[in-house]
């Protein structure tokens with residue numbers, strides 16, 4: 685069976701944004717989402733986008749003033765992201781999101797892993813490792829946003845946003 689990277693490289697990447705309804709629509713959707721939840725830079729201003737894809741979250745976060753580090757396995761999707769990022773502060777990293785610690789400058793204000801990326805991880809242990817690492821990487825009062833589909837519910841129509849769960853967590857641990 686093909687792995688995640690092969691799946692995007694060989695099949696999905698050229699069509700991903702189109703399948704989702706187009707980049708502009710998704711940028712606007714996420715811009716509104718972040719605005720309505722008061723997500724703006726107030727600490728270091730560094731945001732990490734795990735499984736950034738073609739930039740549906742990275743672009744609006746950068747436009748909101750964050751310095752974004754966008755990590756993804758897909759070279760083609762990161763190339764597409766960069767095509768939208770002229771003048772914006774977005775560093776793209778082609779690597780597994782599980783290695784994000786190797787690419788961050790220090791503690792960070794915001795980590796997002798949205799658009800059903802977390803369900804691409806292979807095991808629950810990998811999810812646990814990611815959450816532990818994310819907790820350690822966040823500044824005090826930094827935030828983690830996870831967005832993923834509730835696969836316990838039957839998909840009722842073609843809307844891929846149907847059944848999306850968004851979890852917000854704030855890091856309040858004094859000792860790390």
Ligand SMILES: C[S@@+](CC[C@H](N)C(=O)[O-])C[C@H]1O[C@@H](n2cnc3c(N)ncnc32)[C@H](O)[C@@H]1O
Pocket residue numbers: 688689692734735736737738739740741755756757758761779780781782797798799800801804805
């Ligand atoms: C469903 S897309 C979501 C992309 C984007 N966040 C969005 O909302 O459109 C999942 C993305 O995660 C990436 N991905 C999956 N597993 C990954 C991993 N272990 N490390 C880095 N990227 C990964 C895929 O290449 C793909 O771009």
